[in-house]
Amino acid sequence: MSDMEIVDSSFTAIINAPIEKVDIPKWCFSLGEKDYQDCSPAHIAAGFTTTPDGRRMSINVEVIGGSLMVQHYVETLGEKDHLILESISDVFTPTGRTTLHILWELSAKAIDGGKCEFTNHVRSTPTDEFRAFLDRQGIPFDVFRAQRQPMSIAHNKGETPLFAASIERAALGN
Structure with missing residues (x-):
């Protein structure tokens, strides 16, 4: 993790589908709101739209560590087995x-027996606005990072197997 990263969290789970x-x-x-909510008790709402230039965007609303987050995930890579999304999140x-x-x-990635290993990797870094926000409150960045990491990591760990199960259902048409 770099000095500027708040969290770098990655977990894996099995998808029982080829x-x-x-x-x-x-x-x-195409993830419905109920399916999104079923992937974590912290998930509130989900939807999708496009950016003004036509790129796909997933909008997620959740609460992590007591803070409400509205994420505007814009697709930067979209392959069947690999998706990268980037957000300046409120x-x-x-x-x-x-x-x-x-x-x-x-x-x-494919593994034996018609199964896949799913990886859910989340990295967060501060915006300039966020660093100024911490500075106005006299909160050192390292202190914030130390407090935020356990909550974000626990969230990612909990949602990863549930995302994998949801992707599995979609893959198998259930």
Whole structure:
């Protein structure tokens, strides 16, 4: 992890479907709100749209560590087995609103027996706005990072197997 990263978290889970049936971008950009909510108790709402220049965007609303987050994930790579999304996410805290930069990478690779290994990798870094937000409150970046990491890592760990199960259902047409 670099000095500027808040969190670099990666977890894996098994998808019980052959790689040929897995389509992560299709799953992501058609994920219903109930399915999204079923992947974590922190998930509130999900939807999808496009940016003004036509790129696909997944909009996710969740609460992590007591902060409401509205994420605007724009597709930067969209292959059936590999999706990279980037967001300048709005974060609503008890002391005000700010933004974070989040890179969300989802991938699958074939393993034995018609199964896949799914990886859910999340990295977050501060925006200039966020660093100023911390400075105004006198909060050192390292202190914030130390407090944020356990919550974000626990969130990613909990949602990863549930995302894998949802992708599996989509791959198998259930």
